[in-house]
Amino acid sequence: MIQLEQIRKTYTNNGQSIHAVDDVSLRINEGEIYGIIGFSGAGKSTLLRCVNLIERPTSGQVIVDGVDITSQSKRALRETRRDIGMIFQHFNLLESKTVFQNVAFPLLLDGKKAKDVKGKVEELLAFVGIEELANKYPDELSGGQKQRVGIARALVRSPKVLLCDEATSALDPQTTDSILKLLKDIRDQYNLTILMITHEMQVIREICDRVAVMENGKVIEEGTVFDLFSSPSHQTTKNFVAAEMNDDIPKSVLEALHSERHVYRLTFLKEAASEPILFRASKRYNIEVNILHGQITELQGEPFGNLIVEFLGETSEIKKALHTIQQSVQVQEVTSRAG
Numbered sequence: 001m002i003q004l005e006q007i008r009k010t011y012t013n014n015g016q017s018i019h020a021v022d023d024v025s026l027r028i029n030e031g032e033i034y035g036i037i038g039f040s041g042a043g044k045s046t047l048l049r050c051v052n053l054i055e056r057p058t059s060g061q062v063i064v065d066g067v068d069i070t071s072q073s074k075r076a077l078r079e080t081r082r083d084i085g086m087i088f089q090h091f092n093l094l095e096s097k098t099v100f101q102n103v104a105f106p107l108l109l110d111g112k113k114a115k116d117v118k119g120k121v122e123e124l125l126a127f128v129g130i131e132e133l134a135n136k137y138p139d140e141l142s143g144g145q146k147q148r149v150g151i152a153r154a155l156v157r158s159p160k161v162l163l164c165d166e167a168t169s170a171l172d173p174q175t176t177d178s179i180l181k182l183l184k185d186i187r188d189q190y191n192l193t194i195l196m197i198t199h200e201m202q203v204i205r206e207i208c209d210r211v212a213v214m215e216n217g218k219v220i221e222e223g224t225v226f227d228l229f230s231s232p233s234h235q236t237t238k239n240f241v242a243a244e245m246n247d248d249i250p251k252s253v254l255e256a257l258h259s260e261r262h263v264y265r266l267t268f269l270k271e272a273a274s275e276p277i278l279f280r281a282s283k284r285y286n287i288e289v290n291i292l293h294g295q296i297t298e299l300q301g302e303p304f305g306n307l308i309v310e311f312l313g314e315t316s317e318i319k320k321a322l323h324t325i326q327q328s329v330q331v332q333e334v335t336s337r338a339g
C-alpha cells in the first residue's frame, strides 16, 4: 500500500547539511499497522511527513496504492491526500469550533453542505465513542477525548491510509491503551493501513505488526514485532527491547557475578515458553538451575520469556545441559567458564 523508495531529506542550515532522512526504503502492506521507532532526532517525523508530501523528499519516490505521488501534479496530489488521514501528538484541533464542526471540517472544505455530512460525522463520533461530546469545544475535553476527535476527523474522508505522529505521546498510560485499542479497531473495521511513528516501544508492542528502527536518518533494523523483540540485532534495538521488557539484569545480580559462576540469559519463544525445559535439563543432567531474574509474558498473542539463570554443578554437566537447552531456547552467556 505504501512504498518508500530511497527517500532522502536534506536540510541546509547556515551552510551545513543535515541528512534528516538518509536513503530509507520501506514497504508497508495494505491493512498493516507499521511502526517506526527511534530516539529524538532519528528522522521519524521527517520521514512520516514525506509520506503525504507535507515535506517533499530531496530525492526518492513515495508510492501510495500503486501511484507515484512524488511525480503527481498539485491537483492530483490534492486528490491523493484525501486518501491519507493524519493524527498528531497535540491533536491540532480548531479551538473555536465544536467537536462536531472539527470532524466535519475536511468535508466542508471539500465543498460539501453541512446537512449532507451530518450522518457521516455522527457515525464517526459514535465509532470513536464521543457522540455525547458533539457540541463541546476542545478546551472542555481531556487529552484522550481530543485525540478521539482527531481520529474521527482523520477518518471523515474515508482514507485508505492513516499516519500517526506520536499519537499517544501526550497521553497517560491508561488513555494510551484505549487509543491504541481504538486504532486497532479502526484497522480491523475499515481495513486501513496505519503507519505510526513513536519513541515508545510499548506502542509498537501493543499494536504493530511490523516495525522499523531509525537512527541518524537511516533504518537500522526492520522486521515483525515478534522477531525484533525476540532477537534484536542492533544495539539501539536491544536497548529499546530491554527497556520495554524490563529485562535489564538487576544491579545486585551483576555485582555478584564472577568468573566462577555460570550465568546465562535464556530467551524462550512461542511453544518453548510453556515447556518445562529447565526442569527437564536439571533432571537429566547433574545440575541445579537457579532463576535470578526474568519473566514470561505475551507478545503478539504468543508466549515469550526471558530469564537470567545460573547453573550450578560440574562444568562438563553444565555444557551438556546447555547443548540440550539450546535446541529450543536462545542462550546468551552473561558470564561463564562453561562455554
Ligand SMILES: Nc1ncnc2c1ncn2[C@@H]1O[C@H](COP(=O)(O)OP(=O)(O)OP(=O)(O)O)[C@@H](O)[C@H]1O
Pocket: 011, 012, 013, 018, 019, 020, 038, 039, 040, 041, 042, 043, 044, 045, 046, 047, 199
Ligand atoms: N525544518 C528543518 N530544518 C532543519 N533541520 C531539521 C528540520 N526538521 C528536522 N530537522 C532535523 O532533522 C533531524 C531529524 O528530525 P526529526 O524531527 O525528523 O526527528 P524525530 O525522530 O522525529 O525526532 P523528534 O521525535 O524529536 O521529533 C534532526 O536533526 C532535526 O534537527
